[in-house]
Amino acid sequence: MIEKMAKECGDEDVLRGREPLQMGWYRFVTTLVRKKTVLDVGCGSGEGLRLLCSEASNAVGIDLDPRLVQPDLEIYSKDITQIPSKSFDVVACVDVIEHVQEDRLFLDQLVRVAREIVFVSTPNYTVSKNSHPYHVREYTPREFEQLFIGLGGLRIFGGDSTGEKRQEVLGRSMYYWLNDLYLSPGTILLAKVLKRLLFTKVWAHQAAVVALGPHQ
Secondary structure, eight states: OHHHHHHHTTEEEEEOOOTSSOHHHHHHHTTTTTTSSEEETOOOTTTHHHHHHHTSSEOOOOOOOOGGGTTTTTTTOGGGGOOOTOOEEEEEESSGGGGGGSSSHHHHHHHEEEEEEEEEEEEEEHHHOSSSSOSSSOHHHHHHHTTTTTEEEEEEEEEEESSEEEEOSSHHHHHHHHHHTTTTTTTHHHHHHHHHHHOOOOOEEEEEEEEOOOOO
């Protein structure tokens, strides 16, 4: 089911929307995978996977389109449901979940496969307003956090679309409230004033790092 839905809402051109535009986020993931095994779900062109190979003990990528399989990388044309449970230390999913219809079912699969950590990045709806033609949905920061409640220790990060500029969101309640204000025409001016006063910003992208508990 996940494979069918992802293909229906996926890109017509195999590399359109699959270019390595999120390398900063991949660089961040390298700090999570040192001497660990990692699965890159929706690895696309494989440029991010190459980076993970430099730090991980073993790095494997999967993507639905068989044309993305490359001889010098361990990439398989598989659905996440075909991967055995608890078979990788870390599961990384960089800018994929917004393309998947059944997002919670998809996230459950990421957690099923991971032993220790799940990493997920996606655009911030507050900024992008779901303008990409191949996105099923996007999430406000508040909605994004709700996806991961109860899964384990959660850290939320904000950053630019590439991930080169990024930082952990420490005052999450305030950050979510500021994003909420930006979404209403009646409060957007207040949001801009508060952003200046608080010396903060609304990031275009967001990421979650979930440290899984022993029973996940």
